Amino acid sequence: MSDVTEALESVLGERVRREPEILTAHQRDTWVLGELFDYRGEAGPLPLAVVEAESAHDVSETLRLCRAHGCPVVTYGGGSGVCGAIRVGERTVVLSTRKLAGLVSLDSGDLTARFRAGTFGGDAERRVREDGLTIGHWPQSIELSTVGGWVATRASGQYSTAYGNIEDLVLALEVVLPDGAVLRTRETPRAAAGPDLRQLFLGSEGTLGVVTEVTFSLRELPPFHFRQAFHFAGLHAAVEPVREILRAGWRPPVVRLYDASESNRHFGESCPEGRAMLILLHEGPEPAALAEANAVSELCRSRGGEEADAAAVDRWFDERNEVPGFRTFIEKGIMVDTIEVASTWQHVTQIYDAVTSALKEVPGILVATAHTSHAYRSGANLYFTFAVRPDEPGEMASVYAECWRRAMRATLANHGGIAHHHGIGRVRSGYLAEELGTAGVAVLRAVKHALDPDDLLNPGNLLPPQGPEAKG
Amino acid sequence: MSDVTEALESVLGERVRREPEILTAHQRDTWVLGELFDYRGEAGPLPLAVVEAESAHDVSETLRLCRAHGCPVVTYGGGSGVCGAIRVGERTVVLSTRKLAGLVSLDSGDLTARFRAGTFGGDAERRVREDGLTIGHWPQSIELSTVGGWVATRASGQYSTAYGNIEDLVLALEVVLPDGAVLRTRETPRAAAGPDLRQLFLGSEGTLGVVTEVTFSLRELPPFHFRQAFHFAGLHAAVEPVREILRAGWRPPVVRLYDASESNRHFGESCPEGRAMLILLHEGPEPAALAEANAVSELCRSRGGEEADAAAVDRWFDERNEVPGFRTFIEKGIMVDTIEVASTWQHVTQIYDAVTSALKEVPGILVATAHTSHAYRSGANLYFTFAVRPDEPGEMASVYAECWRRAMRATLANHGGIAHHHGIGRVRSGYLAEELGTAGVAVLRAVKHALDPDDLLNPGNLLPPQGPEAKG
Structure with missing residues (x-):
């Protein structure tokens, strides 16, 4: 037993778990590359221990003891992250x-x-x-992810177009800092009292502190719902009407536009072959929701949209959180993953074309499709799905990395942002300097060093390895 | 001429200004205590020079040279801040x-x-x-304040209830860091790429960097406007209907509720004596704005509201940015100021009562009133106005400080946040530790030290003097 484990057990007793199956279950998140390594029996080191903290005080004690022993700490919520933010190293x-x-x-x-x-x-x-209330945050992972994980990853939900992303829903946080101190932000609706400290931890991915409590600003359950679907000549033809919906001041909670391939995959006979499906949910006070639905309907029809069977929308609602596991594909030699990026409106179709084209040139590519699921006044996200089966199973990791490299390069070359809502983790950390710029990475590194000078909180995640950009 | 002035002139030439009237005009912002000191001929030191930067490069050079000479730098935008964030010290x-x-x-x-x-x-x-577009940000200071100042102070505008505060309107920033490096955040509608770096500078009040460019996410000018006004038995009676308007999902851009004294002061015969006026603006697509206006009208009437002449709203719109200068009051021995705070709904009337009562006990108090001008799902702000005329003109500064002390104490004792949108500056910095907690101030201090290790950017502003809380 190592010194740190002994020290933890002396303070935290049975909250320190060392059973092999518990250690194994906390090695990594749901990143497909982690799944692949596991499948190959190359899972990497086990954690020294898993501390099941029951209070902020337990978290403080754990951080204090780990710090005293120079031992890295990785916070584990639902483990549903898909970017490799959790990947246990030595002595962790x-x-x-x-x-x-x-x-x-x-x-x-x-x-x-x-x-x-x-x-x-x-x-x-x-x-x-x-x-009778709702948080209004509906990530696909809602049953697998924790509210602390939502904050740590800067998550988005399916209703974001009306209700905002996690940063718009959180009223206050409790965070244990790397030195064990407990930060509680004030429960007020808004403040101009220096920089908003919540924002340091929204998206920090376990590197700046441990979120221990999340206070949400809720909504009443809306009294009325109305679902609509339209299909268009293709994704390109439908991006413009979506932009116009937002521009006119409408905010349907759900606005999802699928390219022709995904429309065919998800909506079958409800969407004619080659057409792109747009599904919408309107909700709120009935007169407002109906005014929105009518205006959107008129706008879509005047831009070449044809109304589709609303049963297609119902089916999406019923099945929206069902996703096949990565493992079933890996067993067939296939790597499947999703990549979400964002840009202002003028670049959306450029990025769609550039990324799908770049992916389609990868040998063994099976699928390279996208939808947009979060719309804003000034732009939208794109959510790509790819599947690739290399000739040689030994190339699965390298071909997977090549797909990511092409998607990131094509996004950056077309003025996109590399990550809309899954976070950076390890899959994107090599591209963070291009996203934030040299100065941005330097700021983030300075903040990290100020709060966690020994680099003990989730080392190796988010920030790229120290490179030339840190010299400036 | 000092070394630093010589060095600046050698690089920046005529952009370095040293005319006495220019130096005098940049000593301070519009804080009433600064006005008082000026009036008494105790204006304090003049800056060594005023650099009129014409580019981010000029800003970088200025920061680099000032850093080399260990010389503090205070950024000056419109100078319209009312909290003393700008107050030039020695060798600045x-x-x-x-x-x-x-x-x-x-x-x-x-x-x-x-x-x-x-x-x-x-x-x-x-x-x-x-x-045909709008930023949608309407601070009372709109003609006096700069877009960079809006960011640095975390400003709010009069239309915030629908359109949000400055942090909701800014798409991207360019900021020159204390070391002269230029940070440009990416122009994307949303990202999950580490903590949102814009947020470090929103509210930094000149202490963490110099904002050089601001990119807004705009709106189309709304096609339709509708104004309404109702009066209620008093502020207490009207807070609940305002909460219900927000709770039902309505978002009128303007929602302003005045206590009986302010209603009488601003609306005269449009609002019967002793009643509290609520004025509203609805705008957007016509059917949505009308649905909102109808629902709000029904709600207000069912809660004891009586419809007032909409001409009162028109008058407010016409006169909303006219404010008498502090100086005219000072000349009469009167200190006038405003204090905006915020809280969740359950504390709004408590804070209103506690702050106005506490102010009314100050000897010489003439006015202690309030309105609420920014409403959220979970709470609202309160915007107090006070006027006090001490018996002895020599006590104007101390009695002014006592008014602030009472308002801050009463707000904190009733779970309020001490600053809604004017910022901290010097008038509130002594209360920041209570607002953010020991850990919050420690985080802010750590970030400040990481980015500005020599404490050269606006020293003495925002952060309280180093005290016992920094030991933890």
């Missing part, structure tokens, strides 16, 4: 938020709910629904 | 953005406009209106 302690779960307080009048960070999204949403 | 160089003004680029399709930081708000708004 995993800090699990599994037992740091549940509602702390709910105020129905203030529309606030405070949850411990390890609460799973679905549990949190179901709890506030008991009071 | 002022960096003016006056000549760093104008539009850099506008993309009508993407709804983006990039302005140099020294562009005045009114000029920026008029420019985008030429293209």
Whole structure:
């Protein structure tokens, strides 16, 4: 038993877990490359221990002891991340938020709910629904991801076009800092009291602190819902009407536009071959939602859209969180992954063309398609899916990296941002300097060094390895 | 001439200004205590020089040279801040953005406009209106404040309830860091690529970098407007309907509720004596704005609201940016100021009562009133106005400080946040540790030290003097 494990056990007792199956279950997140390494029996080191913290105090103690022993700490929520943010190295302690779960307080009048960070999204949403309220955050991973994970990764949900992304839904945070101090931001709707400290931890991916509580600003469950679908001559033909919907001031919670391949894959007979499907959800007070639905309908029809069977939308709602695991593909020699990027409107179709073309040139490529699922006044995201089966199974990792390299290069060359909502992790860290610029990486590194001078919180994640850009 | 002035002139030539009237005009912002000191002939030191930067490169050079000479730098935009964020100390160089003004680029399709930081708000708004667009940010200071100042102070505008505050309107920033490096954040509508670096500078009040360009995500000018006004039995009686308007999902851009004293002061005969006036603006696509206006009307009437003459709203719109200068009051021995705070809904009336009561106990108090002008799902701001005339003119500064102390204490004791949108400056820096907590101030101090190790950017502003909280 190592010194640090002994020290942790002396303070945290049975909250320190060392059973082999628990150590194995906390080695990594759901990144497909981690799945591949596992499948090949190259899973890498096990954590020294998994601390199941039950309080912010437990988290403080864990960080304090790990710091005293110079031992890295990786925080583990739902483990549903797909970018490799969690990948345990040598002599690492995993800090699990599994037992740091549940509602702390709910105020129905203030529309606030405070949850411990390890609460799973679905549990949190179901709890506030008991009071007729909603968080309004619907990532596909809602049953697999935790509210603390949402914050750490800067997550987006399927209803973001009306309700915003995680940074728009969080009222306050409790975070344990690398030195063990506990930061609680004030529960006020807005402040001009220096930089917004919540924002340091939204997207920090476990590198700057451990989120232990999340307070949401909730909404009442909307009294009315209306679903619509239209199909267009193709993704290019439909991007413009989507831009115009946003530009006119409408904000349907769900605005999802699929290219022809994905439309065919997801909607079958509801969308004619070669057409691109746009599905929409309107909700809120009935007169407002209906005014929006009518205006959107008129706009889509006048831009070549044809109304599709709304049953297609219902089916999407029923099946939206069902995704086949990466493992079933790996067993067939296929690497499958998704890549979400974002840009202003003028670059959306350029990036779509550039990325899909670049992917289609990869030998063994089976699928290179996209949809857009988050729209803003000034732009939108693109969410690519690719599948590739190299001739040689030994090339699965390198061909996978090549697909990512091509998608990142094509996005950057066309003025896109490399990550819309999955985060950076390890799959994108090599491209972060191009995303943020030399000065941006230098700022992030300076902040990291200021808060975590020994680089103990999730080392190797998010920030690229120290390179020439740090000299400036 | 000092070494640093010589060095600046050798590089920046005539952009370095040393005329006495220019030095005098850049000693301070519009904080009333600064006005008082000026009036008494105790204006304090003059800057060594005012650098009128014309490019980010000029800003870099200024910071580099000032750093080499260990000389503090204070950035000066419109000088309209009211919290004392600008107050020149010994051996200080002022960096003016006056000549760093104008539009850099506008993309009508993407709804983006990039302005140099020294562009005045009114000029920026008029420019985008030429293209049928709006920034949607209407601080009372719009003709006096710059777009860079909006970012540095985390400003709010009068239309925030629908359109958000400055942090919701800014797509990207260019910032010169204390070491002279230039950070340009990416022009994408959203990213999950580490913490949002824009947020470090929104609210940094000149302490972490110099904002040199601001890119806005614009809106189309709304096609339809509708104004409404209701009066209620008092501010307490009207807070609940305002909460319900937000809770139901409506977002009128303007939602302003005045207590009875302010209603009488601003609306005269349009609002019966003792009643509290609520004024609203609805705008957007006509059917949506009308649906909102109808629902709000029904809600207000069912909660004791009586419809007031909409001419009162028109008058507010006409006169909203006219404010008498502090100086005219000072000459009469009166200190006048405003204090904006925020809280969740359950504390709004508590804070209103506690702050106005605490102010009314100050000897010589003439006015202690409030309105709320920014509403959110989970709470609202309160904007207090006070006027006090001490018996002894020599006590004007101390009685002024006592008013602030009472307002801050009463706000904090009732779970409020001490600053909604004017910022911290010097008037609130002594309360920042209570706002952010020990850990929050430690984080902010660590970030400041990481980016500006020599404490040269606006020293003495925002952060409280180093105290016991920094030991932790």
